[in-house]
Amino acid sequence: MTHELVVEGLGVIYGRATAVRDVSLVAPGGSITALVGPNGAGKSSTLLAAYGSVRSTGRVAVDGDDVSSLKAAVRARRGVALVPQGRKLFSHLTVRENLQVMAEMLRLGGDAVDAALDRFPILHERVRSLAGVLSGGEQQMLVVTRALMGSPRVLLLDEVVTGLAPMVVQQLARTFQDLAAQGTAVVLAEPNIGALLGRIDRGYVMVRGEVVACEEGGGRAVDHAYQRAIGVDVPPAVEDGPVAGVH
Numbered sequence: 001m002t003h004e005l006v007v008e009g010l011g012v013i014y015g016r017a018t019a020v021r022d023v024s025l026v027a028p029g030g031s032i033t034a035l036v037g038p039n040g041a042g043k044s045s046t047l048l049a050a051y052g053s054v055r056s057t058g059r060v061a062v063d064g065d066d067v068s069s070l071k072a073a074v075r076a077r078r079g080v081a082l083v084p085q086g087r088k089l090f091s092h093l094t095v096r097e098n099l100q101v102m103a104e105m106l107r108l109g110g111d112a113v114d115a116a117l118d119r120f121p122i123l124h125e126r127v128r129s130l131a132g133v134l135s136g137g138e139q140q141m142l143v144v145t146r147a148l149m150g151s152p153r154v155l156l157l158d159e160v161v162t163g164l165a166p167m168v169v170q171q172l173a174r175t176f177q178d179l180a181a182q183g184t185a186v187v188l189a190e191p192n193i194g195a196l197l198g199r200i201d202r203g204y205v206m207v208r209g210e211v212v213a214c215e216e217g218g219g220r221a222v223d224h225a226y227q228r229a230i231g232v233d234v235p236p237a238v239e240d241g242p243v244a245g246v247h
């Protein structure tokens with residue numbers, strides 16, 4: 001089944017500061033939707049509001065059902081998953097224990113942890129290691145695995161590839177593409193989508209809390225819209241070039 005996230009007129013205010021103003025976006029399953037913008041543009045706040053962990057105004061709907069009034073834990077059980085910025089693992093717990101915590105939160109059956117471990121073979125090898133001693137790439141695979149335990153309809157990814165080695169980025173990106181192909185609505189927020197150009201189908205550019213551009217024509221088109229939005233000249237000849245390094 002193909003899922004869909006729809007956000008309409010989203011607003012997030014922290015104290016007296018407006019972080020997100022009137023943001024509307026659609027993320028259909030079958031594709032990867034990027035949310036790009038400079039630091040402080042409001043990308044994280046948009047994802048947190050869609051997930052339900054910050055207070056917001058506006059409407060959030062999953063597969064046509066309005067979830068705006070639901071708490072994050074309830075949205076999670078309705079199929080909204082978030083991989084937050086900064087990983088947020090329990091570093092003093094093992095890989096297995098980190099996954100068990102999520103299994104309990106989602107009220108999953110006893111074999112859910114073993115099934116989840118099959119996603120990335122390296123996690124099988126590290127199952128008894130403390131999460132805090134894993135490499136950055138392994139930690140990111142663990143948080144992604146944890147987020148996928150409930151077979152989400154909507155997967156929100158906040159800066160999950162920033163700072164990772166290219167091989168890990170491509171491994172994660174392939175996973176996101178597979179999920180999208182299976183119908184999951186994948187939304188990926190990044191300040192730089194250079195490593196993901198060939199993986200992204202569509203995207204929104206955010207600047208100072210607002211969406212300033214929407215592109216349907218793939219990662220390169222999204223990146224160029226972003227560059228234009230922040231005042232970088234994009235030569236027309238570059239627009240049509242192939243995307244290098246994507247397999």
Ligand SMILES: Nc1ncnc2c1ncn2[C@@H]1O[C@H](COP(=O)(O)OP(=O)(O)OP(=O)(O)O)[C@@H](O)[C@H]1O
Nearest residue numbers: 014017019037038039040041042043044045046191
């Ligand atoms: N908990 C908070 N309290 C107050 N202000 C906040 C809070 N979280 C974010 N902000 C502010 O809201 C604005 C948007 O931040 P947000 O983290 O959503 O942007 P971002 O695009 O994700 O940036 P980054 O890439 O740096 O994470 C920024 O001005 C930020 O300083």
